[in-house]
Amino acid sequence: MEIKEYDAKYQSQLEHIYLTARQDTFSWIDTSDYQLSDFLEDTKGEKIWVAEDQTGVLGFIAVWSQDQFIHHLYVDKKAQRKGVGKRLVNTVSQYYHQAIRLKCLCNNQNAIQFYQSQGFKILSKGVDKAGDYLFLQRD
Template sequence: MNKNITIRPFAESDRERLREIYLLCRIQAFYWCDSTQFKLEDFEAHIIGEQIHVAMYGAVIAGFISVWAIDSFIHHLYVEPAYRAGGIGKALLALAISMYPKPLTLKCLVKNELAINFYKRQGWQVIENGSDVLGDYYLMEYR
């Protein structure tokens, strides 16, 4: 792991920055959706009951992962665009793999090809197809 990257548990002081990252990344990743439907407040609604881990690049919050621990389900993994390709996503996944029982699962929207390719490079496999309000998705698994 890059020595500039550290991962720590969520602190309340992280909330505003994570809200911003969540909104920005969703607007960029889900380009086919009407982005006016995405709001800063979505962060709170979408992470209820989840364990959140924050990735720091030096002193900067660069991304986060949230996990529904009961099912070892990765609900969100977002990295600030300026910090992508620096190992932060890999570090967040590695933390989840080390902390939660296997198999781990996640959903990735079919149109989000960059993310699908990222997960496949990290050893994740598509095990099911589904559909929700944002479109078709793959259920992916890591054993």
């Protein structure tokens, strides 16, 4: 597996991963209006890294660099639990050399467990239009 900086050649595969992962994960939200085009709009202005192997794109992480804030981390269903998310998070940690932060919806227990296993600590809780969330940080 290689981690590479985003290139437009990955767009189609990332759009598919972004759409299907959100539809599969966010069962408590109405996802019927999610579209492939959401990827470009939702990652606008963010630094993106892509995980890829010989089979294709496995996942991506997108960071709002001004705040070292992980805005998106999605892994294709067939590649989950194979170290892809860990490699992407570690890439971001090495790039920024400082604390990285994120919000994770409380209903997304698999993601919360993953982030905590990667050293993220809960700083606070909040609520937005998608529901209750945790604000996490990794030093």
